[in-house]
Amino acid sequence: MRRKDREITQTDDIFSVIEGCSTVRIAMAEGNMPYVVALNFGFDRQGDTLILYLHSAAQGRKIDILKKNPNVYFQMDCSQGPTPGIPGNPCSCSWKFDSVMGSGQAVFLTEPAQKEHALNRILQCAGNAEETFAFPEKMLENTCVWQIVSEDFTGKRHE
Secondary structure, three states, X not given: OOOXXXXXXXXXXXXXXXXXXXXXXXXXXXXXXXXXEEEOOEEEEEXXXXXXXXXXXXXXXXXXXXXXOOEEEEEEEEEEEEEOOEOOEXXXXXXXXXXXXXXXXXXXXXXXXXXXXXXXXXXXXHHOOOOOOOOOHHHHHHOEEEEEEEEEEEEEEEO
């Protein structure tokens, strides 16, 4: 990271940023072209490991890409607003933010219990709630659920 003064170095602080974000952007490669999608997500923490959970239709461009190349890069941020600039100096304006970025591999979940856990984490993170749901077997069969396990992530803060 070029700006070490903005790096979030404590893992607990990085996970606090993740808790405040509602969308993750997943970058993948299709041949020599990048492809990025924004998704809602859930997550678990296992020590210093981040497990992101995502869901989507079982067909489509991103699924086709991930089946060919599961390597991904992810980014999420929580915008906090503009910083005041110096009058007469438009280049002094900036933006406050917290962000997390990292890499991993997309793994498709197939076991109903894994899918149910992941979908519950997505709902819990989206709704900031602890409620869990039982999902109909047919729904679990028809929903594509995947995870990204990452030990390679960083955080950045601009205040």
